[in-house]
Amino acid sequence: QVQLQESGPGLVKPSETLSVTCTVSGDSMDSSYWTWIRQPPGKALEWIGYIYNGRVTKYNPSLESRLTLSADTSKNQVSLKLTSLTAADTAIYYCARDRALIRGGTDAFDVWGQGTMVTVSS
Amino acid sequence: DIQMTQSPSSVSASVGDTVSITCRASQDISTWLAWYQQKPGQAPKLLIYVASTLQSGVPSRFSGSGSGTEFTLTISSLRPEDFATYYCQQAHTFPRTFGPGTKVDLK
Numbered sequence: 001q002v003q004l005q006e007s008g009p010g011l012v013k014p015s016e017t018l019s020v021t022c023t024v025s026g027d028s029m030d031s032s033y034w035t036w037i038r039q040p041p042g043k044a045l046e047w048i049g050y051i052y053n054g055r056v057t058k059y060n061p062s063l064e065s066r067l068t069l070s071a072d073t074s075k076n077q078v079s080l081k082l083t084s085l086t087a088a089d090t091a092i093y094y095c096a097r098d099r100a101l102i103r104g105g106t107d108a109f110d111v112w113g114q115g116t117m118v119t120v121s122s
Numbered sequence: 123d124i125q126m127t128q129s130p131s132s133v134s135a136s137v138g139d140t141v142s143i144t145c146r147a148s149q150d151i152s153t154w155l156a157w158y159q160q161k162p163g164q165a166p167k168l169l170i171y172v173a174s175t176l177q178s179g180v181p182s183r184f185s186g187s188g189s190g191t192e193f194t195l196t197i198s199s200l201r202p203e204d205f206a207t208y209y210c211q212q213a214h215t216f217p218r219t220f221g222p223g224t225k226v227d228l229k
Contacts (some may be wrong), residue, residue, distance in 0.1 A: 046220070047219065107172055109156070
C-alpha cells in the first residue's frame, strides 16, 4: 500500500523560504510522478509541479521562478522549496502520486498524503 | 492554462436523492478528466478518472460521463457519507488545473 507523509515548518515569515518534505513508502521513487498540490484555506486546489524519475521536473509557470522540486531516492523523499514567501502562499501543501500510464503520461492523482498546513506570517 | 468551471457551486440534498454536478473545460480535453471527493480536514480522494472509470473501491452509486468540454458527476441514492466537496481536474495539459469545487450539503 502506497503511503505519503508530508512534513513542514508550520509557520514561516514573509520573504523567507519554505521547505516541505514528503516521505514515500510502498512505491518506487523512480517510476511515478510525485506531485505537489496546495490548497489555501477554504479555497480550491492548485497544482504546483511534479518530479519524475528522481530528476525530471515540471513546474506551474505561476510559481516556476520561486520553486525547486528535488528527490532523495536513498531516503524515499521528495522535497519542495518555495522562495520569497507571501501571505498568498499560506495553504495546506499536499504530496500526491500522479498515476503513470503504460503508454506515457498520467491520468489522475490516486494517492495523497494528509497534507501539511503552512502559514506565512510575521 | 485550461480553465475549469463547475456548477452549481453548492447543492443541498437529502439522503436518497440523486445529485448531478457539471464541470466544463475552457478547451477540448477529450476524456482526460478526474473527479475527487474532499471531506473537511481530509485530503481529496480520487473517485473517477478518464471521465467515466470508477477508481477501485469507489461505490457504484458514483458515475461520470462526458467528453470534450462538458462533464457530469452523478451521485445516485445519496448516503450520509457523501456530503462533501467535489472537484473536477483536467489531465490533458500541464499545468493540471482543478475546478473551484461543488459543496454537497444536507438539506
